[in-house]
Amino acid sequence: MSTGRVAGYPTLSVNANLLQTELVRIAPLMATMEGVPQDPVWHAEGDVWIHTEMVRAALENIPAFQALSEHEQNVLRLAAAAHDIGKATTTREENGHIGAPGHSLRSAEAIQLVWWREGYLMDRPTRHLIHSLVRYHGRPLHGEDKLETHTVSTSVVTSCKLVAILAEADVRGRVSPNDGADKLLQIEMFRECARELGCFDGPYQWPNPHAKWSFFQRKRDLAYAAFDDRTFTVHMTFGLPGSGKSSLTRTLGLPVISRDELRAAAGLDPADKSDQGRASQLFQKALREQLRKKEDCVIDGTNLIRNLRGNTIDLCVNYGAAITLHCLDRDRPTIWKQNRDREAVVPECVIERMAESMELPEETEAHRLEWC
Secondary structure (H helix, E strand, O other): OOOOOOOOOOOOOOOHHHHHHHHHHHHHHHHOOOOOOOOOOOOOOOOHHHHHHHHHHHHHOOHHHHOOOHHHHHHHHHHHHHOOOOHHHHOEEEOOEEEOOOHHHHHHHHHHHHHHHHOOOOOHHHHHHHHHHHHOOOHHHOOHHHHHHHHHHHHHHOOHHHHHHHHHHHHHOOOOOOOHHHHHHHHHHHHHHHHHHOOOOOOOOOOOHHHHHHHHHOOOOOOOOOOOOOOEEEEEEEOOOOOOHHHHHHHHOOOEEEHHHHHHHOOOOOOOHHHHHHHHHHHHHHHHHHHOOOOOEEEEOOOOOHHHHHHHHHHHHHOOEEEEEEEOOOOHHHHHHHHHOOOOOOOHHHHHHHHHHOOOOOOOOOOEEEEO
8 A cells, every 4th residue: 555644633622511512502403313214224223313322322432432532532522413413404215215415514514503603612623623523424434445545535634543433433323234244344444544554643645735636636546646846826715704814815915816806896796696797707817817927826705615616726726826725714703793893894694694605625625725
């Protein structure tokens, strides 16, 4: 197998009191799992609530869990409690079978929205680790056909060590006559692969940022180490209105491409859908003109939707740029205060809708991610 260096994850910071506080905050979401059915072929134990309680109990008895620090244990306790809350809104029956497609992502989005609305109590690395464990809790149970690629990909978005423990609890916390032993074997294979690749306790390390970006965005083979031929950097902002994106942009001292400024200069109404196409054309034209200069610049915008920002990133990379994504993750209390102090105040109902559709960036999207 290939080898990679280990880069440690940040120290976690969840004590017993904070654990209890966070469990209380997500309790309304957990209550929605009661009565939500599951396919008896995979979950003969009963509804999602019963399964979740069994997972939480199973977690405590796993030796690898018992060997963790208190902080890591509490992170996993929160992730186990929240890992299936998305099934309440995604469960459906098709062709006689019950499934919940997309429930992992929905679960992660739901807890992020609770944190955002009620205020951040945990530090950002801890929140994002819990979010990623919930989002990718099924990863060790899949991908055996391309185990190296699958394991490396997992290591960049979450902790292989912790997600394997959560996956084991997920398997042990159910009644499934079909695949229990096979699934536990898959988890052990995942663990062993992560150890051999050097990404069990931290993300896999590529020889350069462009090799990493190419692996994920160009679907390169793990053995392919793309040469870093980037000649300039495009800085992009991510964040809700009032998060401080424009203030950050000014500190960079670089040419700025702003969709909002281009729209205002052209007299276009941001609330008029018929003007959105014209605004997009103006943005694309201005961006291409700037990219042809092969000089560092800034794209100032919310960039909340992954596919949309991905299209912009791809265009910039095609011109030879490396991408630094500056992420301003502010909770609602902070956003409300900073928005009121802005010259152009955005209606709070608009920000609320934007927050509901916001997709947090991941390391796979850009050459460099900076959380501000």
